[in-house]
Amino acid sequence: MTRVRANPASQAAFLARNVADALPAGGLERRLEQAVEAGRPLRVKLGLDPTAPDIHLGHTVVLQKLREFQDLGHRVVLIVGDYTARVGDPSGRSETRPALSAEEIAANARTYERQAFRVISDDPDLYELRFNGEWLDMSMEALFGLARTTTVAQLLDREDFATRYRAGAPISVLELLYPLMQGYDSVAVRADVELGGTDQTFNLLLGRDIQRHYGQPEQAVLTLPILPGIDGVEKMSKTKGNQIGVTEEPSSMFAKTMRLPDEAMATWFELLAVEPSAPEIPPRDAKRALARAIVSRFHGDVAAAAAEQAFDRIFVEHGVPDEVADADVSASDGIVHVPAALGEAFGVSRSEARRLLAQGGVRVAGQPLAADELDVPRARLDGEVVQLGRRRFRRLRVR
RNA sequence: GGGGGGAUGCCCGAGUGGUUAAAGGGGACGGGCUGUAAACCCGUUGGCUCUGCCUACGCAGGUUCGAAUCCUGCUCCCCCCA
Incomplete structure (x- = not known):
């Protein structure tokens, strides 16, 4: 024993x-x-x-x-x-x-x-x-x-x-x-x-x-040593909102790691014991290696590869992820009120949805929705993937 | 026991009768730029049936044409002296 x-x-x-x-x-x-x-x-x-x-x-x-x-x-x-x-x-x-x-x-x-x-x-x-x-x-x-x-x-x-x-x-x-x-x-x-x-x-x-x-x-x-959070400066903590949880989804782990400032990379490599040290390669590739290693550690190699692919699709190619959650939104007389629909689909307030719309932060099938398109025909949205900001996606089903 | 200070939006913090949904900063979010980031620039940051309306500055009342700002009571917090 x-x-x-x-x-x-x-x-x-x-x-x-x-x-x-x-x-x-x-x-x-x-x-x-x-x-x-x-x-x-x-x-x-x-x-x-x-x-x-x-x-x-x-x-x-x-x-x-x-x-x-x-x-x-x-x-x-x-x-x-x-x-x-x-x-x-x-x-x-x-x-x-x-x-x-x-x-x-x-x-x-x-x-x-x-x-x-x-x-x-x-x-x-x-x-x-x-x-x-x-x-x-x-x-x-x-x-x-x-x-x-x-x-x-x-x-x-x-x-x-x-x-x-x-x-x-x-x-x-x-x-x-x-x-x-x-x-x-x-x-x-x-x-x-x-x-x-x-x-x-x-x-x-x-x-x-x-x-x-x-x-x-x-x-x-x-x-x-204290591990800095994804802001690269402050101690990682839930209250600061700069943490990556060990049970987080692979894609979220990957994307959050990629947001880490370059300066903090060496520390992460060291403290997270994922590899002996930061490889002598361009920072972008080093960070990818870091992200892959972290996801692998908690979710396995397969999930890490998938997370990397999803990351490329969304952030590099500005595309749409494989898996997009569906959301039901309502229409009346075949017209969808966009702020209301965004509220239903993403859980934001209508005012917030209006602001995002005004700032060009709403995309339908990859195309920005104009600021004045407050009411659109249901066919315009039904079955389409709507993107809110950079990383929120929902496939709308208009009822 | 005595004296003094304070409670403002996610956080910090200005504001002491009207032009205040409330300065400024941080954070967050959106857009641009980019390497995915940082830095930088621009913008947003209570809600809604949105060129307007409603709610909001600890709680409850009051004064006033009008209050976050004045008065009364209450709750909570802090500092100093003993």
Whole structure:
């Protein structure tokens, strides 16, 4: 059952790829040595937020590293922050996040787990899932014990707290408690290693301090670079709308990747581990290779080839995709009111449809519809593919 | 306990009685350009039965010919002093 490889040094070298920081220096290697001596796998922790269940490419950077630990025989411990999500995290602005119900959290956790298995292994020897409500639903006395481990000065060391404090911006006590709770998770699962994005460095390191206060060996910390979103600049996140989900359609994955600014390509090649490095070819072709590799990774080679073809048809040849969804629209006396029909077919408001029409953003069978063509005979639209903007298509059926 | 500040469109943020569907920026969307992109240029960005009408500036009332702007009450938020 113990598949842990010997040779800690080579394991550490293997695991160092793509890592932003390994703290403390040599820490991981020491834990690997100890694991070999004790003849047991390491427990590698990753905390996750059950408020956003869908996994995007940004998450896969860390998940990939977890996978590599698994490949060396180590055990991944995913922790669902169900307790914290139930309280509602007020961080950032004053907009208190809605507290989720237990059912929602459970459902989100299942979704997350299912999607995570596209990257990590679900082998029960190499994986466990835990909910932190299991141990955070503690007594006041226990909370006092946890609160004693850390000082306000330590917390104010964290950059975003420091910045906000200096600016006189609000920081709730609850927010200050979050790093403590996350650190206690490490105590509860006896983590040997914890992974996270570089933006989690403070929390991960605080976990070490808290473990020490509880008389446990301190976890090694590995931080991974943050993957920029498809805008090429900001961190990939659902709220920014710059993400590519691992369950997204192949064609959408492909097209979104192609929109990535050139400057971010090298980073994507590296972090998404699709190929050793950006090939020395023109950027356009490199990006195609990147897009193909990403789609292949999650949908297979066949789907990737199809996605590329569809992309060429729509964006290069300005044609119509193979698969166009049908939409029923209504007519009266054989006349179709275009804004209404677009509203029905694409779910936009009539005002928005009028604007698009006025800007030449509506095409019927490839030909722009004139701005003043508000009412057209049904024959003009029935059975035709209507294009709204650059990438929305519907085949209309006039009833 | 005391004092002060604030709530505006997707977000940030101007506006302190009428010319304000509400400056400016961001984002998004559309068109042009292009390599698919970025950059750049132009345009749009509440709804509708669309040369007009309706709804909108935390909530509820009030003053006024007329209010996001003034008054009253309420809710929520923030800062400072103690």
